[in-house]
Amino acid sequence: MARVRAALYLDFDNVFSGLIKQDPDVAIQFAKEPAAWLSRLTTTLTVDGARRWLIVRCYMNPGGWVPHPDPAAGVARLYYSQFRPFFVNAGFEVIDCPRLTHTKNAADIRMVVDAVDALADPVVYEEFVIASGDSDMTPLLVRLRRADRRTTIVSPSDAAEAFIAVADRLITSQELLELVQGEPVDSDEDAPVADESDGPVSYEQFRDLVRWRYDAAPGPLNLASLAHDLRRQLGPSVDQTNWFGFGGFVRALESLGLAHAKFSNHFVWDAGRHDPPESSGAAGPAPEPVSRLSALLSLPRLPQEMWPLVYQALADYASSHHFNLTEATRWARDRLAAQGVDVSRAAIAFVTRGTAFGGAPLYRQPPPAADEIASAFADNVLNRAEAASIPLTDDESAQVRAWLGATL
Structure with missing residues (x-):
């Protein structure tokens, strides 16, 4: 099958400065190992198929810098x-x-000019990958769409909705960080990593393992975590047989006839032994x-009482681990799931990004406490609202802070 002819335009300053606020170690890996993540991007997070890179450009301010994330490095x-x-x-x-000015370089203009010029090339570039979270790129995406070209945004932060809406695909900062680290790229359910040294596994092995987990579970089981563990x-037999011929994980679980089993979007539980999990839409x-x-x-549309639980889970992670963003979101999701709280990994990642951009990154030393995470996240949400020209009165801002569990 022919590969998609693709062009990549990377605003290094924009992407790197956004990533380093969220996960400094992986941001530096992104900058030092571009060949590795570019190779993975060839076949991962695609739109119409694997890419063949015909244009690969990096736009960089040679005098640009960010504060060094490691105080022990001896350089500012x-x-x-x-x-x-x-x-x-x-x-x-x-x-x-x-x-060109105190705050602005010409990267975005150069990228736009180069991309529009590429439309006039004899070679037809079928997909344009724009690595930038700058919503000023929105008119470019509109122009590319009018020319019937596929577009992918690689955004290091929470991009404007209008920017996202024009693109065919959004690659989030969490997906990019997973790509850089060579991890399976998925938000809530990861790819298999085990080998089958003793031959393909059977449906009976799947049945016995699930029933053991189900019977031993003290509370509702998170479906994403259970699928990952299984x-x-x-x-690989799990995917090779598409969950033993049932076409999906939940359908395979339902085939087992687990006693008193109840299912929600994210959990399975024994109605005779477990309290139902809190639902993220139930408040x-x-x-x-x-x-x-x-x-x-x-x-994220979480009920008011769930926000403090998310902050506490992230604070617990930050105080007990060397920070890694992709690990943090997975760990916090599983910690909440063990408490019977249904929060998606994407929602946790949203909070983690907001906390970093709000001034309390989880990698900070000493790590931020739950109340600091709450305050920083609420600050970021309100700052984004102001930047997006979403009018909020003082009373409305106070309502938002109260709902998010943040106190002034």
């Missing part, structure tokens, strides 16, 4: 220019974009300002 600034050779060696065409333990209606932000900023 981490300059972008030190990463230039890694991109050159990976086959990128590096375009120097020095700062894939790791049972190996009373949110105040109108919160509903407005959910619609316009994709704020």
Whole structure:
């Protein structure tokens, strides 16, 4: 099958500065190992099929820098220019974009001009991958759509809804960080990692393992976590047989006839032994300002009482682990699931990003406490609302803070 002819335009300053606020270690890995993640991006998170890179460009301010994330490094600034050779060696065409004003370089304009020029090339570029969270790129995506080209956004932060809406695919910062680390890219259910040294596993092995987990469970089982564990333990046969011929994980579970089994979107539980999990849509209606932000900023629709539980889970992770964003979201999801609380990994990632951009990144030393995480997240939500020109009165802002469990 022919590969999709693709062009990649990377605004390094925008992407790197966004990633390093969320996970410094992996952000630096992104900058030092571009060949590795570019190779993975060839066949991962695609739109119409595997990509063949015809244009690969990195737009970089040679004098750009961010504060060094490691105080022990002995230097205050981490300059972008030190990463230039890694991109050159990976086959990128590096375009120097020095700062034209105190706050702005010309990367976005250069990217737009180059992408529009590419539309006039004799070669038809079928997919344009724009690595930038800058919503100023929205008119470019509209132009590419009008030319019937596929578009993918790689955003290091929570991009504007109008920007996302125009693209065919959004690659989030969490997906990008997973890609950089070589992890299976998925939000709530990971790919298999086990080998089958003793031959393919059987449906009976699947049945026995599930029943043992189900009977031993002290509370509702999170479906994503259970599927992840089973894939790791049972190996590739799970996917090769599409869950033993049932076409899906939940249908395979239902075939087992588990006693008193009840299912929700994210959990399975024994109605005779377990209390039903809290549902992320089960609470009373949110105040109108919160509903407005959910619609316009994709704020997760969690009930009021769940927000403090998310903050506490993230605080517990930060205080007991060396920070890694993809691990943090998975760990917090599973910690909440063990408490019978149904929160998706995507919602936890949204909070983690907001906390970082709000000034309390989880990798900070000392790690932020739950109340600091709550305050930083609420600050970020309200700052994003202001940036998106979403009007909120002082009373409405107070309602949002109260709903999110943040106190002034």
